[in-house]
Amino acid sequence: MERRTEPGTSELTAVVNRLEKLEKQNRRFKQIGALALILLGSVFLMGQASPPRTVEASEFVLRDADGRMRAWLGTQGDATALALYDKNGLRQIGLSTEANTSDLYFYDKDGLVRAGLVITADAVWLEMHSTDAKAFFEVGRGHTRLDMDGESVSVFLADKAGFEAAVGTANLTTPPTGETHKTSAASVVLFDKDKKVLWKAP
Numbered sequence: 001m002e003r004r005t006e007p008g009t010s011e012l013t014a015v016v017n018r019l020e021k022l023e024k025q026n027r028r029f030k031q032i033g034a035l036a037l038i039l040l041g042s043v044f045l046m047g048q049a050s051p052p053r054t055v056e057a058s059e060f061v062l063r064d065a066d067g068r069m070r071a072w073l074g075t076q077g078d079a080t081a082l083a084l085y086d087k088n089g090l091r092q093i094g095l096s097t098e099a100n101t102s103d104l105y106f107y108d109k110d111g112l113v114r115a116g117l118v119i120t121a122d123a124v125w126l127e128m129h130s131t132d133a134k135a136f137f138e139v140g141r142g143h144t145r146l147d148m149d150g151e152s153v154s155v156f157l158a159d160k161a162g163f164e165a166a167v168g169t170a171n172l173t174t175p176p177t178g179e180t181h182k183t184s185a186a187s188v189v190l191f192d193k194d195k196k197v198l199w200k201a202p
Contacts, residue, residue, distance in 0.1 A: 162193030
């Protein structure tokens with residue numbers, strides 16, 4: 001027996017299918033809208049976060065767990081200075097800068113300068129100190145200078161072959177007797193690759 005479709009049934013089915021599609025699209029749009037709202041809310045909250053703060057003070061002091069000062073940063077007259085201290089409160093490093101001058105110093109346990117570097121508008125110099133000797137090296141406009149002071153003061157120049165030149169104090173051995181003596185700071189001695197004296201003055 002042939003089955004007949006009542007009039008209007010096909011149109012109703014088409015409408016139902018269309019409504020189902022619209023419902024699916026509506027759910028998808030709701031999901032996209034919710035995601036967009038979440039993203040916009042995150043951006044808004046990030047914009048409301050506290051901006052970086054600037055801390056201002058005339059000086060800063062860093063202390064360790066025992067309350068001892070370990071670092072200081074501040075101004076001294078026209079200079080900006082930084083000092084680092086050991087656990088006993090002794091300054092170990094000092095750095096300062098002002099108009100056209102910057103310096104960096106290292107100190108020993110007695111508070112004495114052991115090494116320093118100073119830069120000015122006209123020169124740069126390096127100084128080094130031990131308990132009984134010191135040395136200064138300076139490079140300025142149109143000049144270079146090396147000053148040394150101590151019991152033994154010398155500059156040695158050597159090549160890969162072993163030849164050497166000593167300007168200043170040098171320890172020499174007299175071949176026949178094996179006696180050693182030290183030249184003065186005003187001497188120049190040339191050695192061969194076997195450390196034998198080629199020439200010396202005075």
